[in-house]
Amino acid sequence: MTKIHWFDTHCHLADEQLASQADDVIARASSAGVAELLSVATDVRSTLACIALANRYSGVFASAGIHPNHVLEAAPGDWDEIVKLASHPRVVALGETGLDCYWKDVPLAQQIDYFDRHLELSRQTGLPVIIHMRESGQPILEQLERNSALGPIRGVMHSFTGDAQMAETVLSLGLHISFAGMLTYKKSDELRDVAKIIPLDRLLVETDSPYLSPHPHRSVRPNEPAMVIHTAACLAEARGMSPADLSSVTLANSRRLFALREST
Numbered sequence: 580m581t582k583i584h585w586f587d588t589h590c591h592l593a594d595e596q597l598a599s600q601a602d603d604v605i606a607r608a609s610s611a612g613v614a615e616l617l618s619v620a621t622d623v624r625s626t627l628a629c630i631a632l633a634n635r636y637s638g639v640f641a642s643a644g645i646h647p648n649h650v651l652e653a654a655p656g657d658w659d660e661i662v663k664l665a666s667h668p669r670v671v672a673l674g675e676t677g678l679d680c681y682w683k684d685v686p687l688a689q690q691i692d693y694f695d696r697h698l699e700l701s702r703q704t705g706l707p708v709i710i711h712m713r714e715s716g717q718p719i720l721e722q723l724e725r726n727s728a729l730g731p732i733r734g735v736m737h738s739f740t741g742d743a744q745m746a747e748t749v750l751s752l753g754l755h756i757s758f759a760g761m762l763t764y765k766k767s768d769e770l771r772d773v774a775k776i777i778p779l780d781r782l783l784v785e786t787d788s789p790y791l792s793p794h795p796h797r798s799v800r801p802n803e804p805a806m807v808i809h810t811a812a813c814l815a816e817a818r819g820m821s822p823a824d825l826s827s828v829t830l831a832n833s834r835r836l837f838a839l840r841e842s843t
């Protein structure tokens with residue numbers, strides 16, 4: 580029998596809601612079969628906190644980056660700090676980066692500048708980028724297309740909620756697609772249809788915890804990595820696969836994208 584082993588590719592373990600109970604969160608994840616997770620940073624401080632968590636728990640990995648909603652708060656030396664931290668051995672990805680046109684308080688030009696910095700650092704280091712997209716499909720595609728002329732893009736569109744055409748385009752740019760709790764919501768039939776057409780070798784799962792609790796625990800806050808099993812079960816059902824088969828595929832994809840060695 581295949582052992583179920585999930586990889587939550589996007590959680591904010593350094594967020595106070597989870598960090599304050601990290602031992603319990605990790606223990607619950609591991610009893611649910613979520614043996615590995617990527618703790619995603621949003622600024623310099625959280626990058627340092629993610630690295631500290633990754634140093635403490637063997638199944639936890641860290642990203643380094645500045646979230647588009649936080650670029651206005653970035654101090655002049657912060658980007659240099661991210662560049663330095665990106666070479667830390669527990670850092671396996673950059674971000675989260677991307678563009679957010681939902682909250683109107685950060686000018687798009689500044690978000691584009693930081694997204695470009697992450698993409699350039701990704702080309703230099705080989706680390707994949709974690710891309711946040713919220714009501715920003717068109718400007719993101721334009722920026723990705725412009726960057727793809729400079730070299731291949733490695734990374735993931737996280738918490739994907741786009742349509743089939745958007746999925747095709749980001750896949751053609753070489754990106755992976757990761758699904759979070761929205762996939763499980765009753766109204767998400769269209770998203771589940773999109774999830775069926777993603778090539779198996781590009782699929783990832785995530786919680787985006789402490790946000791986006793999946794059905795049937797939507798009212799439970801905070802969300803946490805153990806909950807990725809509900810999104811995964813929904814994805815397996817949509818694709819007509821067993822959870823065990825989906826777990827081995829998404830685990831292999833996660834380890835390949837984040838360049839992790841096979842462990843036992």
Ligand SMILES: [Zn+2]
Pocket residue numbers: 589591619675787
């Ligand atoms: Zn996130």
